[in-house]
Amino acid sequence: MPKVLVATEKPFAAKAAGLIKAELEAAKYDYEFLENYTEVSQLHAALADAEAVIIRSDIIDEAALNAAPKLKLVVRAGAGYDNVDLKAASAKGVVVMNTPGQNSNAVAELAIGMMIYMARNKFNGKSGSELAGKSLVLYGFGYVARYLAKIAKGFGMDIYAYDPYIACEIMTKDGVKPLKSVAEIFSTGDYVSLHIPATAETKGSINWSLMSLMKPGATLINTARKEVINETDLLRCFEENKKFRYVSDVEPGCSAEMMEKYGDRAYYTPKKMGAQTEEANANAGVAAAKQIIAFFEKGDKTFKVN
Amino acid sequence: MPKVLVATEKPFAAKAAGLIKAELEAAKYDYEFLENYTEVSQLHAALADAEAVIIRSDIIDEAALNAAPKLKLVVRAGAGYDNVDLKAASAKGVVVMNTPGQNSNAVAELAIGMMIYMARNKFNGKSGSELAGKSLVLYGFGYVARYLAKIAKGFGMDIYAYDPYIACEIMTKDGVKPLKSVAEIFSTGDYVSLHIPATAETKGSINWSLMSLMKPGATLINTARKEVINETDLLRCFEENKKFRYVSDVEPGCSAEMMEKYGDRAYYTPKKMGAQTEEANANAGVAAAKQIIAFFEKGDKTFKVN
Numbered sequence: 001m002p003k004v005l006v007a008t009e010k011p012f013a014a015k016a017a018g019l020i021k022a023e024l025e026a027a028k029y030d031y032e033f034l035e036n037y038t039e040v041s042q043l044h045a046a047l048a049d050a051e052a053v054i055i056r057s058d059i060i061d062e063a064a065l066n067a068a069p070k071l072k073l074v075v076r077a078g079a080g081y082d083n084v085d086l087k088a089a090s091a092k093g094v095v096v097m098n099t100p101g102q103n104s105n106a107v108a109e110l111a112i113g114m115m116i117y118m119a120r121n122k123f124n125g126k127s128g129s130e131l132a133g134k135s136l137v138l139y140g141f142g143y144v145a146r147y148l149a150k151i152a153k154g155f156g157m158d159i160y161a162y163d164p165y166i167a168c169e170i171m172t173k174d175g176v177k178p179l180k181s182v183a184e185i186f187s188t189g190d191y192v193s194l195h196i197p198a199t200a201e202t203k204g205s206i207n208w209s210l211m212s213l214m215k216p217g218a219t220l221i222n223t224a225r226k227e228v229i230n231e232t233d234l235l236r237c238f239e240e241n242k243k244f245r246y247v248s249d250v251e252p253g254c255s256a257e258m259m260e261k262y263g264d265r266a267y268y269t270p271k272k273m274g275a276q277t278e279e280a281n282a283n284a285g286v287a288a289a290k291q292i293i294a295f296f297e298k299g300d301k302t303f304k305v306n
Numbered sequence: 307m308p309k310v311l312v313a314t315e316k317p318f319a320a321k322a323a324g325l326i327k328a329e330l331e332a333a334k335y336d337y338e339f340l341e342n343y344t345e346v347s348q349l350h351a352a353l354a355d356a357e358a359v360i361i362r363s364d365i366i367d368e369a370a371l372n373a374a375p376k377l378k379l380v381v382r383a384g385a386g387y388d389n390v391d392l393k394a395a396s397a398k399g400v401v402v403m404n405t406p407g408q409n410s411n412a413v414a415e416l417a418i419g420m421m422i423y424m425a426r427n428k429f430n431g432k433s434g435s436e437l438a439g440k441s442l443v444l445y446g447f448g449y450v451a452r453y454l455a456k457i458a459k460g461f462g463m464d465i466y467a468y469d470p471y472i473a474c475e476i477m478t479k480d481g482v483k484p485l486k487s488v489a490e491i492f493s494t495g496d497y498v499s500l501h502i503p504a505t506a507e508t509k510g511s512i513n514w515s516l517m518s519l520m521k522p523g524a525t526l527i528n529t530a531r532k533e534v535i536n537e538t539d540l541l542r543c544f545e546e547n548k549k550f551r552y553v554s555d556v557e558p559g560c561s562a563e564m565m566e567k568y569g570d571r572a573y574y575t576p577k578k579m580g581a582q583t584e585e586a587n588a589n590a591g592v593a594a595a596k597q598i599i600a601f602f603e604k605g606d607k608t609f610k611v612n
Contacts, residue, residue: 105438109461113422114429116415123420125577130585132411154460155415271431279436 002296003070004031004289005050007043007058011035012077016282020054023289027297040064047071052295054288055083060096062088073295075303077284079103079275086306095295097303099287103280104143107249110274111144111193111223112151114247118219118267132156137185138176140195141166144223148193149176160188186213191221198225208233217243223274226250238262249274308602309376310337310595311356313349313364317341318383322588326360329595333603346370353377358601360594361389366402368394379601381609383590385409385581392612401601403609405593409586410449413555416580417450417499417529418457420553424525424573438462443491444482446501447472450529454499455482466494492519497527504531514539523549529580532556544568555580 004024006012012020017033024031034046040059044067047053052073053060060074065088074084075097089096112131120128136152138145141163149159153175160177162185168178179185185192192214196202206220207230214220214237222229231254237244238261248268252258258266294300310330312318318326323339330337340352346365350373353359358379359366366380371394380390381403395402418437426434442458444451447469455465459481466483468491474484485491491498498520502508512526513536520526520543528535537560543550544567554574558564564572600606 105462106436109422109436109438110426110429113419113426116419117423117429120416120419120579120583123416123423123575123579125575125579125582127579127582127584127587130412130415130583132415132585150462151460154457156411156456269429269431273426273429273431273433276431276433277426277436278433279438281433 001027001029002051002292003049004029004292005034005046005053006031007034007037007046007053008056009035009037009043009058010056012056012285013278013281015278016285019282020285020289023286023293027293029293044068052292054285054292057083060084060089065089065092065094068094073097073292075099075288075291077102077288081305090306094306095301095304096306097288097291097295097301098305099284099291100303101143102283102287103275103277105147106277106280107144107223107274108147108151109277110249110269111148111221112155114223114249114267114269115191115219115221118245118247121264122267131191134158134190135160135188136191136193137161137179137189138193138195139163139182139185140224141171141176142195145193145195146174148195149174157191160185182210183213186210187215189218190215191219193221194224194228196224196228198227203227204230206230206233208236211237211244212240214241214244216241217245219245219247222246222248222250226252234258235261238265307333307335308357308598309355310335310598311340311352311359312337312591313340313343313352313359314362315341315343315349315364316362318362318591319584319587321584322591325588326591326595329592329599333599335599350374358598360591360598363389366390366395371395371398371400374400379403379598381405381594381597383408383594387611390612396612400612401607401610402612403594403597403601403607404611405590405597406609407449408589408593409581409583411453412583412586413450413529413580414453414457415583416555416575417454417527418461420529420555420573420575421497421525421527424551424553427570428573437497440464440496441466441494442497442499443467443485443495444499444501445469445488445491446530447477447482448501451499451501452480454501455480463497466491488516489519492516493521495524496521497525499527500530500534502530502534504533509533510536512536512539514542517543517550518546520547520550522547523551525551525553528552528554528556532558540564541567544571 047068051070054075071094073095081098084096135158138161141161160179161171162179171178206228245265250272251268353374357376360381377400379401387404390402441464444467447467466485467477468485477484551571556578557574
């Protein structure tokens with residue numbers, strides 16, 4: 001049976017590791033856990049007889065691939081995979097996958113949590129406002145946005161989305177109203193939540209021409225990437241829209257000026273933590289194990305990224 | 307037409323005041339707003355020709371009632387009414403009402419906000435846990451608990467309630483599973499949220515015999531009153547249940563010791579703020595105006611408390 005290496009310099013939680021083992025044992029796969037390793041050479045040695053490897057932030061570069069002659073599949077337990085050299089993997093015929101969506105509920109819960117936290121003035125005891133009845137616009141309608149829509153519905157929010165890559169029917173089925181343009185996102189939302197990747201096209205794209213459309217007192221929520229925001233324009237938005245608020249699961253480059261001048265209307269987490277929950281951790285590990293089994297048993301390459 | 311006095315030493319927000327005026331004007335009632343008054347004598351003078359009065363934390367005692375010979379109805383815009391002398395009002399045939407439920411969504415949103423805040427380690431950037439799939443038990447199934455159930459359902463929580471005064475059918479209709487005893491509340495919940503009043507019967511009732519039943523790592527949420535907790539036993543619960551957490555919308559008497567010893571597992575707001583939102587404020591004022599009109603037009607005494 002295929003030999004699976006679980007190589008995690010920063011190990012899975014014990015519960016998650018147990019669930020991964022259970023999946024692999026049920027499929028009667030051989031497996032080895034390499035945890036807390038301190039030298040790259042340990043990883044390379046462990047890769048020698050692996051046909052599949054589950055990693056977290058572990059580096060699979062050309063040297064690692066050269067050390068893994070039997071390797072057919074790399075699964076990154078998580079969404080991002082810039083720790084894997086996709087070109088080198090492709091050149092050697094190694095399939096690379098991620099496990100998208102497994103941490104999406106974690107991000108969505110943090111987004112709504114930060115929305116409440118800001119609506120209630122960071123829990124300072126003063127009178128705030130409620131989410132019920134407010135409009136929430138989701139810019140992008142991927143996994144995180146869909147969980148957020150489901151949660152926001154429970155609050156009685158009025159939910160809209162814009163995503164040029166997703167059919168409107170998928171939104172309306174979830175009770176979400178499709179918008180027709182990026183401009184509409186910013187003019188419609190009491191809350192505008194960003195769910196777009198950081199690409200050449202999106203970097204700096206949230207700029208004054210969009211932020212100037214926001215309602216007085218609207219709140220912008222960024223659990224995506226800081227790069228999508230034009231920070232000069234963000235500061236201008238604070239200055240011109242006197243009740244504008246910004247919450248971010250990442251420290252902006254302009255954090256010092258932002259907090260000094262507009263600290264009561266701004267909040268950011270000390271480091272990116274949206275995806276960081278024990279459940280997301282376990283989900284991603286289990287998904288990785290299942291994807292390995294589906295690949296070897298049925299040739300399933302659904303989550304291939306190279 | 308009846309003359310209504312709106313006497314608010316701490317005024318309604320402008321929007322709320324506008325909505326109250328609109329209600330009274332639509333019914334063609336006379337009204338007067340007495341805001342920001344500094345002397346009780348101003349209140350008493352304004353009461354001279356009032357047939358109904360809307361108050362917030364304003365004092366309606368025997369002296370105020372004596373100054374109001376035409377008064378038939380006092381409506382406290384809010385839930386609590388210990389600023390009104392109910393006995394004196396009854397003796398004079400004056401009906402006293404509150405406006406229950408109008409601030410309940412505000413409290414429910416704060417409760418879930420504090421649950422996320424604590425589940426994510428007060429947003430400190432470290433890995434936390436999710437609400438999805440966890441059990442939430444509501445001790446008491448009044449207005450706040452029902453809003454909280456609706457919200458928690460959006461998170462995919464498994465919701466239970468215990469309330470000896472509410473029929474099980476009312477819970478099951480809302481998708482909430484009825485429990486049969488107070489003990490079950492504490493043994494069932496990953497999250498246990500208190501929605502009981504502070505009465506002779508409930509004061510200090512959340513004690514070790516109940517808290518000792520809680521799951522390892524369970525979270526107790528108190529948006530009710532601090533008096534319902536036995537604080538000696540609360541500290542014991544922190545000590546013996548090593549992952550137990552407590553979030554409270556009111557500072558406990560034992561806050562200094564609690565934060566010093568168990569600060570990473572405890573959180574409280576600097577002052578009670580659950581009901582403090584602009585929406586709750588407006589809702590309560592409008593409800594008060596509507597109750598006055600229903601009282602004079604139809605003899606409706608639904609929310610009479612004396």
